[in-house]
Amino acid sequence: MKPYTKFFILFFSAVLALSCGNADDDVNFNLNLGDGLGKGKPVDDCLGLGEGDLVLSIQEQYTTLPGKVSIFFKVSDSDGDPVPGLTADQFTIYEQGRNDACFNTISASESLARISSNAQIFNNNTLLVLDLSNSVLSSSLAELQSASISFIDNFMPTTEEESFKMAIYWFDGENELHLLNPLTTSKQELIAAIEGITDDISNDPSTDLYGAVIRSTDIASELLATSTQGGKIGAASVVIFTDGTDQASRYTKDAAQQKVDNADPNISFFTIGLGGEIDTQVLTDIGKTFSVFAGNKEELENTFNDISFRVSERANSFYLFEYCSPKRDGSGENNLAIQVRDGNRQGAVQTKFNATGFTGGCE
Secondary structure, eight states: OOSOHHHHHHHHHHHHHHGGGGGSSSOOOOSTHHHHHHHHOOOGGGOOOOOOSEEEEEEEEEEETTEEEEEEEEEEEETSSSOOOOOGEEEEEEEOTTTOOOEEEETTTTOOOOOEEEETTTTEEEEEEEOOOOHEEEEEEHHHHHHHHHHHHHHHHSSSOOEEEEEEEEEESSOEEEEEEESOOOOOHHHHHHHHTTTTTOOSSSSOOHHHHHHHHHHHHHHHHHHHHOEEEEEEEEEEEEOOOOSSOOOOHHHHHHHHHSOOTTEEEEEESSSSSOOHHHHHHHHHEEEEEESSSGHHHHHHHHHHHHHHHHTTTEEEEEEEEOOOOOOOOEEEEEEEEEETTEEEEEEEEEEETOOOOOO
16 A cells, blocks of 8 residues: 555555564554554645655654753654664754744754664563474474574674674473573574574474463563663564474464454564465464565575564664754743654654754764
């Protein structure tokens, strides 16, 4: 769907896509999403920016003396797909004070505009959940290890960042989700954990897929609740790999699906299926953000790479944009508009900030 009519229709479409499943459209931070802009609103017509192809959804904003304005937002396209990799020079800042008929452009260089680290206000946790039932251990363990290492290497930052953490769990037929490696920022620690998997790690050859879905969702929910304490914003991803269907039958498909569907919208779900014994519809429904399938073990690494790209795109489409405002103490509330350009696409959002106490200079 590519609507190019009224600005608000773009945003409504992005929110509506949440019910369509299997796309990177999981942007929902329980803020003011009635128009899809989070805490922002459509820009004033006086700017003449025209129709927008990109959506800037403000998640949080604050000011820091002597004069810094910080805006944390997510950028997605009109289909709800994340837009990662933007740089400060792709943003244009507009301010409107009490004496301005419309907005004035603020020089990005003079205002020291920058994209800053998200760590101070954003936490992103990922759970990699692996099926280590007998069918995997006996026939495709080496390929799974290689694919999992590739996933970790692609997704986790080379330099450790407090805002990016991953944990690894595994399941077989037991009534338990086994912890392989706790939540960490260390890529090397995660890789070592994968390399340490042996073919005798499991004592139960069955597959408790639905139990794994339910338990991993509960863990992701707990992590999200913890990571959003103290005013921080959080997101979580659950990535589940399996080569078969649920055999343990402790839980029903409906129970697992209900757990996924009722999860916090800040939790995204990805599934990876291997071989001819999987139920692609079940995995597509559970992996409501995105799902991929490998016909054989030789294709496994490519499917893991595909998912790592999707998870990374989502995590890296959040931006902390900061600049030094020329507004000064006494100017009160001022309107702020931010426009982003990415090739021939553009979008903008409007908000306000209070310049009380603002003086010259900026940290």
